[in-house]
Amino acid sequence: MGSSTENSAFGPTRNPWDTTRVPGGSSGGSAAAVASGMVPLAFGSDTGGSIRQPASLCGIVGVKPTYGVVSRYGLIAFASSLDQIGPFAATVADAALGLEVVAGHDPMDSTSLDLPSPQLLASLDDGVSGTRIGIVEDFLSDVSPECREAVVAAGEALAAAGAKVDRVKIPELLLGLPAYYIIAPAEASSNLSRYDGVRYGLRVDGPDAETMNARTRGEGFGPEVKRRIMIGTYALSAGYYDAYYGQAQKARTLVIRAFEAAYRSFDVLLTPTTPSVAFPFGSKVDDPIQMYMCDVCSIPSSLAGHPAVSVPFALSPEGLPVGVQVLAPALGETVMMRVAASLEAAAPRQARGPVTP
Amino acid sequence: MTEYETVVGLEVHCELATATKLFCGCRNAFGEAPNTNICPVCLGLPGSLPVINRRAVELALRIGTALNCTAQRSIFHRKNYFYPDMPKDYQISQYDEPINLGGFLELVDGSRVGIERAHMEEDTGKTTHVGGGGRIREAGYSLVDYNRAGVPLVEIVSRPDISSAAQARAYVDELRSILVATGASDGRMEEGSLRVDANVSVRPAGAAEYGTRCEVKNLNSLRSLERAIGYEVARQIALLESGERVAQETRHWDEGDGRTHALRSKEEANDYRYFPEPDLAPLVPDARLLAAAAEGVGPMPAERRRRLSELLKAGPEPAERRDGSTTDQVVTVVDLGLDELVHGAVTAGADPHLSLARAANEAAANPDAAKLLDPIAFAALLKMESSGQLSATQSKEVLAELMTHGGDPARIAASLGYEQMDTAALDSMVDDVIASNPEEWQRYRAGEEKVAQFLLGKVMRATKGRANGKLVAAAFAARRSV
Ligand SMILES: [Zn+2]
Numbered sequence: 001m002g003s004s005t006e007n008s009a010f011g012p013t014r015n016p017w018d019t020t021r022v023p024g025g026s027s028g029g030s031a032a033a034v035a036s037g038m039v040p041l042a043f044g045s046d047t048g049g050s051i052r053q054p055a056s057l058c059g060i061v062g063v064k065p066t067y068g069v070v071s072r073y074g075l076i077a078f079a080s081s082l083d084q085i086g087p088f089a090a091t092v093a094d095a096a097l098g099l100e101v102v103a104g105h106d107p108m109d110s111t112s113l114d115l116p117s118p119q120l121l122a123s124l125d126d127g128v129s130g131t132r133i134g135i136v137e138d139f140l141s142d143v144s145p146e147c148r149e150a151v152v153a154a155g156e157a158l159a160a161a162g163a164k165v166d167r168v169k170i171p172e173l174l175l176g177l178p179a180y181y182i183i184a185p186a187e188a189s190s191n192l193s194r195y196d197g198v199r200y201g202l203r204v205d206g207p208d209a210e211t212m213n214a215r216t217r218g219e220g221f222g223p224e225v226k227r228r229i230m231i232g233t234y235a236l237s238a239g240y241y242d243a244y245y246g247q248a249q250k251a252r253t254l255v256i257r258a259f260e261a262a263y264r265s266f267d268v269l270l271t272p273t274t275p276s277v278a279f280p281f282g283s284k285v286d287d288p289i290q291m292y293m294c295d296v297c298s299i300p301s302s303l304a305g306h307p308a309v310s311v312p313f314a315l316s317p318e319g320l321p322v323g324v325q326v327l328a329p330a331l332g333e334t335v336m337m338r339v340a341a342s343l344e345a346a347a348p349r350q351a352r353g354p355v356t357p
Numbered sequence: 358m359t360e361y362e363t364v365v366g367l368e369v370h371c372e373l374a375t376a377t378k379l380f381c382g383c384r385n386a387f388g389e390a391p392n393t394n395i396c397p398v399c400l401g402l403p404g405s406l407p408v409i410n411r412r413a414v415e416l417a418l419r420i421g422t423a424l425n426c427t428a429q430r431s432i433f434h435r436k437n438y439f440y441p442d443m444p445k446d447y448q449i450s451q452y453d454e455p456i457n458l459g460g461f462l463e464l465v466d467g468s469r470v471g472i473e474r475a476h477m478e479e480d481t482g483k484t485t486h487v488g489g490g491g492r493i494r495e496a497g498y499s500l501v502d503y504n505r506a507g508v509p510l511v512e513i514v515s516r517p518d519i520s521s522a523a524q525a526r527a528y529v530d531e532l533r534s535i536l537v538a539t540g541a542s543d544g545r546m547e548e549g550s551l552r553v554d555a556n557v558s559v560r561p562a563g564a565a566e567y568g569t570r571c572e573v574k575n576l577n578s579l580r581s582l583e584r585a586i587g588y589e590v591a592r593q594i595a596l597l598e599s600g601e602r603v604a605q606e607t608r609h610w611d612e613g614d615g616r617t618h619a620l621r622s623k624e625e626a627n628d629y630r631y632f633p634e635p636d637l638a639p640l641v642p643d644a645r646l647l648a649a650a651a652e653g654v655g656p657m658p659a660e661r662r663r664r665l666s667e668l669l670k671a672g673p674e675p676a677e678r679r680d681g682s683t684t685d686q687v688v689t690v691v692d693l694g695l696d697e698l699v700h701g702a703v704t705a706g707a708d709p710h711l712s713l714a715r716a717a718n719e720a721a722a723n724p725d726a727a728k729l730l731d732p733i734a735f736a737a738l739l740k741m742e743s744s745g746q747l748s749a750t751q752s753k754e755v756l757a758e759l760m761t762h763g764g765d766p767a768r769i770a771a772s773l774g775y776e777q778m779d780t781a782a783l784d785s786m787v788d789d790v791i792a793s794n795p796e797e798w799q800r801y802r803a804g805e806e807k808v809a810q811f812l813l814g815k816v817m818r819a820t821k822g823r824a825n826g827k828l829v830a831a832a833f834a835a836r837r838s839v
Contacts, residue, residue: 074404081635109406110637187635190437193446194401198501200444209493213439236437236630245632 003053003294006285007224015058016357017320021278024054031058034088037354041098042088047079048180049298051086052310056273056323059312059353061095062088066330067305068113071106077191079184082302090353092341096120118333128342129162134266137169139297147272150314150322155270157346172258175251176300181292182235182248189232195220256304263329268339271297273310273323301327307336311343312352321351360562363590365519369532370552371511371542373416379479379509380407387548391502399507401445406636413509416541417477418642418650420511421457423535423657424472430641431456433634438627441501442481450478452631463659464527465688471516482506522586526579529553534658534692546578553582557589569603573617575610585610589617661691669709686717693724701732707739719756726760734759738766748825751775783824787832790815802837
C-alpha cells in the first residue's frame with residue numbers, strides 16, 4: 001500500500017531514472033521492471049492509481065481498465081469495489097496488446113463484465129481528428145509546474161493532430177480523494193481480516209485465540225496497513241457508518257454523476273497523472289496526508305469504475321519523466337488508447353523508458 | 358399478582374437442500390469427514406471470489422412465496438467478526454435489503470404469525486473447543502470443520518406475534534412442513550438443517566410497550582424450544598414480580614438442567630460493521646427465476662388441510678369415531694403428503710372418512726409406499742370394506758399387501774382367503790352362538806352392551822376372522838329387537 005513502495009514487506013523498489021527516488025506505488029515493482037528494460041510487459045493492480053502513478057513516475061505507459069473488464073479472480077483483494085488489473089509497457093501498443101490478452105469475461109468473478117475483450121490495436125493509429133478532449137482545470141492548480149505544463153502541452157499537441165480541445169471545470173472530482181480514503185480502507189479492513197493467524201498470514205501464538213489474533217496482526221502488518229485498517233474499521237462502526245462510509249458513498253455518486261455530465265460534451269478528459277514527479281525516499285513517508293495527495297488525480301476514475309491511462313509526455317528540469325492521464329467513460333478504452341497513441345507520437349522519445357539506472 | 362402476556366419472535370435458520378454450496382461448487386452434504394467438502398472459495402483463500410448459486414436463489418424465492426412474502430431486488434452485505442468459524446472473518450449475509458420481505462404463516466389452529474423477512478446467507482464452519490468447558494477462551498485447542506462453511510441458509514424472521522410456548526412450537530412445526538413441502542429443506546432439526554433462536558419477553562397484559570427481550574439459543578428440538586420458552590417466561594415474570602429488571606442478553610438453553618444461562622449482554626455484543634459486499638452484484642430476480650420459484654410451490658399445508666376438511670364435509674359423518682380425531686388425521690395426512698391419495702380415492706367413489714382414517718393410520722405407517730399407491734385400487738379396497746365385503750381387519754391386511762406388492766385388491770383378498778361369507782351362512786352362525794350361550798344372550802337382551810363383544814368374538818373365532826364384524830353386530834342387534 002501507498003504511493004512509494006516504502007511500505008513493502010520486502011523493502012522499497014528504486015526508480016530506474018534516479019535510484020534515490022521512489023518509483024511510485026503501490027505497483028512500483030512492476031513499473032520499475034518495465035522502465036529498466038527487465039521485461040517488456042508487466043501487470044499491476046490499481047485501486048486508486050497504483051498502476052498509473054508509478055507508470056508516470058517511471059516514464060512508461062500504465063492502464064487501469066474499466067472495472068469488470070479484467071477478472072479479479074486470483075488477485076489478493078485490497079478494496080474490492082476499486083481493484084482492477086492492468087498492464088505496464090514501454091509503448092501504448094504493447095500496453096494495448098497486454099490488455100487485449102487479459103481482458104474478457106470470467107465466470108469466477110461475479111463483477112466481471114460479460115463482454116468480449118476490447119479490440120484496441122485495430123484502431124490504435126486512427127488518430128484523434130474530431131475527438132472532443134476536455135482538460136480538467138480543477139487538477140491544474142495544486143500540481144507542480146512541470147506536471148501542469150505537460151498537460152497544457154499535451155492539449156496543444158492533440159489539437160494540432162485535429163482534436164477539439166477545450167477546458168472544463170469538474171469541481172466534484174475533488175471529492176474523490178476524501179471519499180476514497182474512507183471507502184478503500186473500509187473494504188481493506190474487511191479484506192485483511194482473514195490474516196488472523198488461524199489460516200492465513202503470519203502466526204504469533206498466545207495463551208488464547210484472542211491474544212493470538214491480536215499478536216499476529218500486531219506483528220504481521222506494517223504501520224500504513226494498520227492505519228488503514230483502523231480508519232476503515234472506524235468508518236464502518238455502529239454510530240459512525242452514516243457519517244463516514246455512508247457519506248463517502250454519496251460523494252462517490254456525485255463523482256460519477258459529474259463524470260456523466262462531462263462525458264456528454266467530451267470523449268475523453270485530460271489531467272496530470274500525479275501532482276509531482278518522483279520524489280526522494282523518505283520525503284513523504286512520515287506524512288500520510290502528503291502521500292495520499294499523490295492519488296488526487298487518479299482516484300476519481302477509480303471511484304467511477306472508469307478506464308484511465310498514463311502516458312509519458314515530458315521531462316522535468318531535473319530530467320525526470322512526467323506523465324499525463326487520459327480518462328474515458330466506462331468501456332471507453334478504444335478511444336482512450338487512440339488518444340494515448342497520439343500523445344505518444346507527439347512526445348519526445350527521451351521522456352519514455354526503458355532507461356538504464 | 359399482575360397478569361403477564363408472553364411475546365415471542367423466532368429466527369429460524371434453514372439449510373437449503375441444494376447440491377452445492379452458496380458461493381462455490383463444493384458439495385452441500387451433512388456428516389462427511391471433516392474438511393473434505395472445501396475449496397479456495399469456501400476456505401476464503403486470498404484471491405478467491407464468491408459466485409451465487411442460482412438454485413439457492415430459486416429455493417429462497419420458493420420459501421418467500423410459500424410464506425406470502427414479496428420478492429424484491431436484494432444485495433448481500435458482509436458481517437464482520439473475528440471467529441475461526443469463518444475463514445474470511447466475515448460472513449456474507451443479507452442485511453437491510455433482503456430477498457423476501459413481509460408475509461405470514463397460518464398455523465393449524467387458524468392463527469397467523471407475521472413474517473418480517475426471509476433472507477439469504479452462508480452458513481459458518483463448525484468449531485469444536487476441546488477442554489475448558491467447550492468455550493474458545495478456555496479451550497486447550499480448537500478444531501474447525503469447514504464442510505458447513507458456505508452452505509446456503511435462509512433465515513426466516515417472524516414478527517413478535519407469538520404469544521405462548523405452545524404457539525411457538527406450532528409455528529416451527531408448521532414452518533418445517535412448509536420447508537419440506539417446497540423442497541427447500543429436509544427439515545431435520547437433529548442434523549441442524551433447521552435451527553431456531555427465540556426472542557422472548559413478557560409484559561403486563563394489555564401493555565403497549567414490549568418488555569426487555571432475551572435471545573435464547575441452543576434450541577435443538579421442538580421439545581427444547583417449548584421448554585426453554587416456558588422456562589424463560591417464568592424466569593422473567595419472577596424477576597419483574599420481585600421488582601428486578603430483565604437484562605437484554607443472549608441466553609443459552611441447557612437441556613440437562615432445564616434452564617437458560619446468560620451468554621453475553623447487549624453491551625458487549627459484537628459490532629458487525631455491515632457493509633455492502635463488493636464482490637457480488639445486486640440480486641434482481643428475473644421473470645424466469647420467479648416463474649421457476651412459483652412453479653416449485655404447490656398449495657401450502659394450511660390450504661391443503663382446508664381442502665381436505667371440505668372433502669370430509671361432503672361425506673356423511675362417521676357413525677363411530679375411528680382411530681384418532683378427524684383434525685389429527687387431517688394434519689397427519691397433509692404432513693405426510695398423502696392428501697392427494699385421499700382426494701383420488703374419494704373421486705373414485707370411496708367414503709371420505711374411511712379414506713382419511715386408512716390414510717392417516719395404516720397408510721401412514723409406511724408413507725413412502727403409500728405415496729405410490731394407486732388411488733383407484735385404494736378406493737376399490739375401501740369400497741369393499743364399506744359394503745361389508747371385507748372386515749376392517751381384513752381390509753387392513755389387504756392394504757398392507759397392496760402397499761408392499763401392489764395389485765388388484767379383490768384378487769389379494771381372494772388369495773388371502775377372505776371370501777365373502779354369504780348371508781345364510783352368517784345367519785346360522787349367529788343363531789348357533791346364541792343357542793350355545795343362552796346366559797350371555799339374555800344379558801345382552803337385557804341391555805348389557807359389553808356382552809356384545811363376547812358374542813361377536815365367538816362368531817369371529819368360529820369363522821376364523823372371515824366374518825365382517827359390522828354385519829355380525831348388526832345381526833345380533835336385529836335379533837335383539839325382535
Ligand atoms: Zn467450496
